[in-house]
Amino acid sequence: MPRIITKDKLLQLVAQYLGEGKTVAGPAEGSRQLYFTKIKKPEELVLNAAIMPSNTIKEFFFPRCETICTYRHNGKEQIIEDAQPLNAEQIIIGARPCDAASLPILDKVFAWDFQDKFYQDRREKSTVISLACSAADENCFCSSVGLSPDTSSGSDAMLVQVDAGTFEVRVFTDKGEALFAAQTTEADTTGQTASPPPVRFNKDSVAAYLQTHFGDPIFDETSLRCVGCGACTYICPTCHCFDIVDEGGADKGKRVKNWDSCQFSLFTLHASGHNPRKNQAARQYNRIAHKFNIYPQKFGAVLCTGCGNCTRVCSASLGVRPVLEKIGQKGEQERN
Ligand code: SF4
Ligand code: SF4
Structure with missing residues (x-):
């Protein structure tokens, strides 16, 4: 039997979470756009299944800048202190399903050759309530x-809009059940989701083509529009490159993990001055090959949820979709 919750009841629950000292983050109006942010009051939440926020929930698990440790001198003594783990439980509400689906994909790389305790701590202390899409662009x-x-991947529970004041609640995990237990009522009505967007390429054909066409001329052509701004990687729920920098002076400072981007020329610049990815074509090949060929081989998952953010944010309307469509066609031709 479907379970439903009224919007008023949901906002009361959010008020309760905030009152218990939990961090609650969700889409809220920023100065110009809808933005995932920590909220202070339930009324700040904008739970409209047709609007796409202009950032992703990635930053609540893998922040843009994160202090790893601090250092200071006390006379001749050097004191290095680890950063404190997250001390509050966090609830992410209103995540797009394609945003939430990035989390199980990212779990693999953050628990690979190095156990990233910062990311893992945030994952353990977080519950993700996604909001099913009611429109695709x-x-x-x-x-x-x-x-x-x-899609339920990465979500502990999901809201599906029934009407302006009611959501269907789908629960997928014990964490999700803990939030909604005794808060929903059974009903014979279900929410409405968007029709799936058309399949735009065959991901296996894309992977096969990338394996045998390192530095393909397609990338020379498509990258002419790319200015290397890196916006497509920052808005991507699955991109996870970072740099580690010491900030401060000789007496005291901190070591910080900052987001980085494979679309920056400095990303692979060697101290000698040599750059193995010497232009945007090489950087774009690397980004797409990493997502559709290398990561799947290593971790068994495509490093892309098809959210489309990278094309929406790109001043040249590039991102990965137009390139994948071209590669997919080429791959299909070679396979047939
Ligand atoms: S593809 Fe677009 S968003 Fe990405 S680096 Fe190039 S210009 Fe910037
Ligand atoms: S569509 Fe673009 S932004 Fe979205 S997951 Fe794929 S590469 Fe990242």
């Missing part, structure tokens, strides 16, 4: 990577 391609507008 021309940049969405979740169905091309095996997902859908109401």
Whole structure:
């Protein structure tokens, strides 16, 4: 039997979480756009399944800048202190399903050759309540990577809009059940989700083509539009490159992990001056090959949820979708 919750009841629950000292983050109006942010009052939440926020929930697990440790001198003594772990439980509400689906994919790399306790601590203390999409645009391609507008991957529970004042509640994990236990009522009505966007390419054909076409001329052509701004990587829920920098002076300072981008020329610049990825074509090949060939070989998952953010944010409307469509066509031709 479907379970439903009214919007008023949901906001009362959010008020309760905030009152218990939990961090609650969700889409809220920023100065100009809808933005995932920590909220102070339940009324700040904008739970509209048709609007896409202009950032992703990635930053609540892998912050843009994160202090790893601090250092200081006390006379001749050097004192290094680890950063404190997250001390509050966090609830992410209103995540897009394609955003939440990035988390199980990222779990693999953050628990690989190094156990990233910062990321893992945030994952353990977080509950993700996603909001099923009620509309897809021309940049969405979740169905091309095996997902859908109401995919459950990475979500502990999901809200599906029934009408302006009611949501269907789908619960997938014990964490999700703990939040909604005794808060929903049974009903014979279900929420409406968007129709899946069309499958725009075959991901296996893309992977096969990338394996045998290192530095393909397609990238020379498509990258002419790319200015190397890196916006596509920062808005991507699955991109996870970072740099580690010491900030401060000889007496005291901190070691900080900052987001980085493979689309920056400095990303692979050697101290000698040599750069093995010497232009945007090489950087774009690397980004797409990493997502669709290398990561799947290593971790068994495509490093892309088809959210379309990278094309929406790109001043040249590039991102990965237009390139994947071209590669997919080439790959299909070679396979047939
Ligand atoms: S593809 Fe677009 S968003 Fe990405 S680096 Fe190039 S210009 Fe910037
Ligand atoms: S590569 Fe683009 S479409 Fe894929 S997850 Fe990242 S932002 Fe979304």
